[in-house]
Amino acid sequence: MRWTFQPKPDDALVTQLAASLSVNKKIATILVQRGITTFEKAKNFFRPSLTDLHDPYLLKDMDKAVERIEKAISNSENILVFGDYDVDGTTAVSLVYSYLKKYYPNVATYIPDRYEEGYGVSYQGIDFADDNGFTLIIALDCGIKAIDKVAYASSKNIDFIICDHHKPGDEIPDAVAVLNPKRLDCEYPYKELCGCGVGFKLLQALGINKGETIDDLVPFLDLVATAIAADIVPMTGENRVLAYHGLQVINSRPRNGIKALTHQLKKEELTITDVVFIIAPRINAAGRMKHGNHAVELLTEMDFDTAVEVASSIENYNSDRKELDKEITKEALLQIESNNETAAFTTVVFDENWHKGVIGIVASRLTETYYRPTIVFTKSGDKLAASARSVKGFDVYNAIDQCSEFIEQFGGHKYAAGLTILPENYLNFKAKFEEVVKRSITKELLTPEITIDAEIDLVDITPKFYRIIQQMAPFGPQNMRPVFVTSGLRDNGYGKKVGADESHLKLSVFQGTPNIVFGCIGFGLGEKFSLTKNQFDLAYCLDENTWNGKTSIQLQIKDLK
Structure with missing residues (x-):
């Protein structure tokens, strides 16, 4: 692995920020590397506020989208909320459907079958809309390239509103409204929203027209945070604000579907990592193994006991998915080798x-x-x-x-x-x-690369230092969990390979004098055990480990040399 150190920022800027925030220079360095150079920027970073969200009407065509939805409602038209079968698509459909359903009955959802229809807007979906009297389709997380399909819908007197975030082609579909911050002719200030995020901006605009405030939309943010985490979009700007507040909803008052997926976990507080590795794969498993409809059913279910039943089926799909994935990976590796x-x-x-x-x-x-x-x-x-x-x-x-x-x-x-x-x-x-x-x-x-944020000594890792690092969450692309390097480490003799196949590495390390010792875990790094016989350098993130009721700071090894 290549170890690449972040460029050293201007020392005067670091000193100034450290003084204004009352933090040490190591923390200030990491913040400046992330573009946080003033007290005001740090305040916005550590305390993301919903008031920092942009005006949804800055998205090109937003006025047309709102006008068409309001016209559909006043004319009692049937509205079909259509979306892709992955996490971003199913959360977006659940989001827009459950919002509209609060005050309008003639709304239904449609997720294309991965196997029969493939990705995105489908002719079958449009025929379904035509057969069932839908005159407006709101497409989420797809549609930006559906030029022929939107024209086909138009020939059947069905209008389209597209909410997408994928890269547009040279031509934009001839829909009533195409909401996509990546449109070249769209001046929306933040370009990195996921599909569900674009759907949320639509709700924000509809809410403004109804005299609602942003607080009225907070209960929907558990879905938006799940989509942001799963779609691996940058954890910056609006995404960070929405994920930060969405995580609070997930941890305090999640919808029944998310609660049903997580209620058996023995965790006090879920992080973005938990959303990526626990919630998202299960939502995805429905569309992968059976049908994305099951995910929407789970995420819009109003009765908790029913949600638990749906979650249990999805758990089975996820187990089947794991087995298949293992089997096919093995076959693919064999094909490459042979x-x-x-x-x-x-x-x-x-x-x-x-x-x-x-x-x-x-x-x-x-x-x-x-x-x-x-x-x-x-x-x-x-x-x-x-x-x-x-x-x-x-x-x-x-x-x-x-x-x-x-x-x-x-x-x-x-x-x-x-x-x-x-x-x-x-x-x-x-x-x-x-x-x-x-x-x-x-x-x-x-060559795989590890980007190192700072070189520190073990003595620098105090509870306060760890607390501040944790407050930089939620982590994700462009705001990754900081990676540190500490040089001249030794294992205190308790190091070993762990796991059923001994593929993981467990160490207890000290630097210089052995009075400060930290436990370390390196997943998949068992083969590096031989390197720990002598002095070594460690690249790692900070984490917590709870054992026998006692919680301590642990180093999660990324690599060692």
Whole structure:
């Protein structure tokens, strides 16, 4: 792994901030590195306020969207809330549906079937709307490229409002309103909202028109925080405000569906990490293994006992998903080894029997193993469908775009994308993708990197220091949990490999004199145990460990040298 130290900020700026906040220079350094250079910026960072949210009407077409929804309500039209089958899509549908349903009965939801309809707005969904008398579709977390489908809906006198955050193509669909901060002609100040976040801005605008305040929308923020965490969007600006307050809702008064997923956990307070690893995979499992409708059903359920039943089914889907993911990852690794493709610049694998619902997870696992841009294909009807994942710093969306002559359909982000191709184009696509990546990726990007925030000594790690670091949460892209390096450490002799397969590393370390000792855990780092016989340097995050009722600060090892 490459250890890259954050550039040292201006010392005068650090000294000034440390004095104004009454914190030590190590903390001030980390804050300045994150663009927090004044007392006022620090106040906004440590105490994110809902009053810092932007006016929703700054989003292009917001006035048209609100006007069309209000017209639909006054004319007693049927409104269909349509969204993608992943966490961002299902939370967004649950959000808009449950808000509208509070004061208007003629609302229903629609999640496309991952296997029958594929990603995004579908002709089947539009036909369903037509057959059931819906005249307005609100599409969430999808639709920005649905030009033909929006035209098809128009021919059936069905209007579209699109709330999306994916990168637009050259043409914008001819919908009544297209809300997307990434539109080139949209001057909205914050560009990094997730799909559910765009849906929330729509509610904010509808609320303003109804004389509501932002406080009236707080109960919906558990859904928004879940989507922000799951979609791995930057934890900056509005996302940080919404996630911060959404976490408070998750921990104090979550909706029945989220409570049903978490009520058996023995945790006093859930963090964003818990949302990413506990709540999000279960919501996702519904769309992966069965149908995204189950996730919406869970997240909109008003009766807790019923929500517990739905959560129990979803738990089963999640267990099945884990088994499949393990099995397919094994098969994919075998395919790469037997085809002797370990030296390539990309990983592209295909098996017609792989489950479409887990290929995205498998792509992530393969990226972790070989650390290079990865695409996993499976059969979907008479075409091949794939999920792509990338490495830090490399734009896989852009690389796929350069192979467009072999692609039927694709969409996504810099680090994750989905695509469809014809079977006869598979080998050509694979060769072209390898060629594009080989030409544009650097050697550095093919080596995993740890970004180090600061070098500290063990003596610096006090309860107050830890408390301030914790207050920098919620953590996420562009506001990651700080990583520290401490040099010249020794293990006090109690270090060992742990876990059923001894894949993890447990140490007790000291620096210089052995009077300050910290416990450490390194997940998946068991093979580095031999390096702890002599002096070593450690890259780690700070965490807490509770054992026998006693809680202590623990170092969570990222790497050691």
